[in-house]
Amino acid sequence: xxxxxxGIAAGAKAWAPAVPLWALVVAAQLLDILFLLLRLVxxxxxxxxxxxxxxxxxxxxxxxxxxxxxxxxLLLAAVAGLVGRAVxxxxxxxxxxxxxxxxxxxxxxxxxxxxxxxxxNAGNLxxxxxxxxxxxxxxxxxxxxxxxxxxxxxxxxxxRLPAPSIRSSGEYRVRAITAAxxxxxxxxxxxxxTVLGLF
Amino acid sequence: MVSFxxxxxxxAGVAGWLDSxxxxxxxxxxxxxxxx
Numbered sequence: 001x002x003x004x005x006x007g008i009a010a011g012a013k014a015w016a017p018a019v020p021l022w023a024l025v026v027a028a029q030l031l032d033i034l035f036l037l038l039r040l041v042x043x044x045x046x047x048x049x050x051x052x053x054x055x056x057x058x059x060x061x062x063x064x065x066x067x068x069x070x071x072x073x074l075l076l077a078a079v080a081g082l083v084g085r086a087v088x089x090x091x092x093x094x095x096x097x098x099x100x101x102x103x104x105x106x107x108x109x110x111x112x113x114x115x116x117x118x119x120x121n122a123g124n125l126x127x128x129x130x131x132x133x134x135x136x137x138x139x140x141x142x143x144x145x146x147x148x149x150x151x152x153x154x155x156x157x158x159x160r161l162p163a164p165s166i167r168s169s170g171e172y173r174v175r176a177i178t179a180a181x182x183x184x185x186x187x188x189x190x191x192x193x194t195v196l197g198l199f
Numbered sequence: 200m201v202s203f204x205x206x207x208x209x210x211a212g213v214a215g216w217l218d219s220x221x222x223x224x225x226x227x228x229x230x231x232x233x234x235x
Contacts (some may be wrong), residue, residue, distance in 0.1 A: 002203070003206075006206065007208060010210075013223075017224050018225055020217035020218060021210070022212070022215030022218075025210045032203070036200065041215065046200075092226060157223060158221055161221055162222060163222065175220055178217060179220065182213065183210070183217070183218065186206065186209050186214055187210075194201055
């Protein structure tokens with residue numbers, strides 16, 4: 001999953017409004033952030049499936065058996081949820097944990113069978129992945145639905161917020177519309193960049 | 200990879216900053232602590 005988790009982060013704001021958007025974005029991409037760090041130090045790898053099209057959408061052969069193992073995802077979700085509960089509230093903690101783990105569920109749908117169950121693929125258990133990436137049209141539709149739903153949920157939630165005071169309601173409305181449009185616009189732009197294979 | 204990081208920064212940074220200026224409800228626990 002490349003861009004879909006961004007949509008989940010924005011949409012989750014409707015269920016956990018107290019959590020800042022940046023925290024939900026980090027939660028939604030926590031597995032990929034860990035993957036990037038491990039890739040930088042050479043522990044995990046990302047190779048193009050076809051050498052002729054190294055940037056093709058979904059054209060990745062991933063070795064991400066630490067960052068994207070099922071047990072790693074559950075642990076990261078639990079830790080992030082506990083942090084969210086301590087910093088914000090119980091409901092926010094549950095939403096953050098769900099957002100972190102949703103990334104793994106989406107990857108299960110999209111990635112080829114390269115998701116380990118235990119970190120480092122300990123025990124050589126069967127690898128998981130339904131491989132929707134091999135049907136680019138379908139996986140792009142899944143990503144688009146996630147991103148557009150997230151953008152819509154965020155947009156609606158932001159515009160429903162009351163102004164801090166009646167006097168500032170006009171100025172506040174402009175502020176809410178700006179935030180909603182910029183966030184939704186960035187999500188749609190990320191989707192376009194993904195579909196064009198530039199991610 | 201670069202695009203991914205750019206969008207992470209834009210969404211978490213720019214959109215996150217705009218988001219922080221909105222009147223979102225405060226966490227439930229904070230309200231409880233304040234009342235106590």
